[in-house]
Amino acid sequence: MARKAVNNPRQIRAKSCGCKLCTEKFRPGEKPTRRDCTGPWQARWRDPGGRQCSKNFPTKGAAEGHLDEVKSAMRRGTYLDPTRTQITLEQWHAMWWPNQRGARSTLNRDERMWRLHVKPAFGSWPLTNITYLDVDGWVKRLLGPLGASSIPAAFQILDRLMTTAVLDRRVLTNPCDGIKLPKRRKKHPEDRRPPTYAQLDAIREHLPRHHHPMTIVAQETGLRFGELTGLRRCWVDLKGARVHVREVLEDSKGHLARKVYPKSDAGLRTVPLTPLAVETLTVHLGEHPADPARSAPGDGLREGELVFRGQRGRPIRQANFRTTWVTCCERAGVQRKTVNPTTGRTEWWPQFHSIRHAFASRLHELGVPEVVVQEILGHERGGDITWLYTHAASDVAGQVLAALTGSRPPLKVVESTGSPQPSHPQPSTTILSLPRKTW
Template identity: 55%
Template sequence: MARKARNNPRQKRSKSCGCKLCTEEYRPGEKSTRKDCTGPWQARYRDPAGRQRAKQFAGKGAKAKAEAFLDKTRDQVRTGSFVDLDRGQITLEEWREKWRPAQRIGDNTRETADSVWTNHVQPHFGKWRLQSISNMDVEAWVADRVRAVGVATIEKAFRMLDGMLTSALRDRRIAYNPCDGVRLPKAQPKHPDDVLPPTYDQLAEIRACVPEHFRDMLVVAEETGLRWGELIGLRRCNVDLEGLSLQVRETIIQVRGKAVRKAYPKSAAGSRSVPLSDRAARAIKRHLERCPASSARTAPASGMHKEELVFRSVGGGVLGRSNFWRVWTAAADKAGVSRKATNPVTGRVERWPHLHDVRHAFASRLHSLGVPEADAQKILGHERGAKITWLYTHASANSVERVRSALDGGGLRAVAS
């Protein structure tokens, strides 16, 4: 074991000092002009990795400051609470280059995160050094961003900044996380009628106004509650028209504007079997007669194979969310179902209903039919209970049959195909 240095802290020679030792080192042959040395005091220590580090103190009481620093630093290294403030001098942009590769997230989630960084976090904090970001800086940024983009967006941006600084804290680059204690504003509550999903009568009115090519797809959405990516990613090999069920085994996501085939599960509940009501089965049969699909079974890694998709665009390609959104909103306007409201915070116009509200309508329908919450959770593919599936108990083994039975004859007024 190396011996402890006896000259730690030690005084360093200085060009500006006129003592005998400093004069001999920097101005040999000259006469010293003072008795006491004014050079800085250097405290040397080893960080938790064993690297030799040093810090200098100048001015009045420099030696006492160096000794106090050594005592404190040695104690922090020994107890594991050491924070290397020098490593916190990198900018947030530089830290993100180290932090981003360690995030285990999906491609579409990473794309969203990159957008949040580029549009909201980087423009303000990108050039700031980690050590220079204070609690009040974060508070001011949150207040400014809320006025510009609203609560939902600033929540995503704040979570990213908080995650980055939490990692920096764990990496011993900063002494505290300036995001701690920052309270995000609450979103303005909406009127209960504004959060209700559309009724099936309203969905029928919208469906009547969309091009005929898409009507059967919307019927299947109403009868299964599939997410958008699951609906457009449904392949013929995963549809059992005799057994009246379909299997959700994969989805289609958008990555940098390109449709990408992705294998489930995102969660354990993602892969599931969904019952087909008679109405849904008729819609699929009718659509496949007009637009046949290959029943081949290929692996997601082999590429899109769009000929296997049950629901495609008019030209036979993969349906794009933004393209179909224009079709949906035009139909909702024509049917007189849509509502528009101006967000009082951001000033942006918000529309109702969204295509995803079809899934909410399906969940509400299951609830009104008395389907057990655990069965509804299983069919909807929720890993945990959500606001549209209420409270859950354990799913029964025959949940698929029970849901199909309820959909076909559970007392709901018949809906015309």
């Protein structure tokens, strides 16, 4: 066993010092100019792995205090290697990022949040220098450049980085713990209500003809945009009136790719087709046949297998379709434009995803059990169905006014859901019917 050092901490000779020992080492033959040495004091110790470590301090007392702290930390098991704790957040991100796993769209979002918001704020900071107040102030400054719904995505990057640093024994605590994120701006019930089927009919009248079948199937099945654009002929059963959702088409940084769907098992499901949806698909596939071959996502796009394609036979991109959708909503007089007071961004209603909300509200008003709606829409949590899609679907104020003025019988409360009876007509296959020449 090595003998314990008796000169720990020790004073290091300095060129700027004029004491006898420093002068003899750096300027032999010269006369000393001072009595006491001003060189730094070096504290030396061995880490739990036996590696020699050292750190310099301006005074002997500071060096001795550090040695006492190191000994206490080793006994408590909280010792951290100083060379590991001084790594910057950008350096730590470069080590952390290659180990991240997830969907391509999620990874692209995380990379964008790191590059635009986390790195400019803390990239050059050592891990140990990031404090709770620093993170709290940064989150407050994000409100404006980012909306309250986007701030968690940026915050989670920093939180995950620091959580992994704690687990890797680089810092003792995570400064993100206890941070309160801004609450999302609440919307008026009118802004949460999905579009009616009559409004969707009006929008379709202005859409290009080749987009009509996709929008009709969307409001008859509640499929997401990526599920519709990635739908292949082999997963459409017209005789059995079923659609099997197995994969989606995603646009990642301008690159279209097939993705085994979904993140959770809830997305893998079978959706029934209404008579209108079956008729629409039958006519559409008669005019634009699709290859019924069954290929794997790794085989490439296989555009000929897609049920819904663009006018030139290419896959439909969400960005291009959104431009067309917003324009047609405006021409139909259905569009509502609002400016978010927090971010200053313009928000448009309805979005294409609002068709899914309308379909969920339709099932809710028809009395379909929530657990069934959850299964059809591909949600893991039933609460998403109740509060996000159907909570503001009914015109409660109109029903109360009608009851008070005697123009209709009093409201009847449904015990199973606690919601009043619907006030607008139930959708039928005739609501969405269009002349075949416009399909």
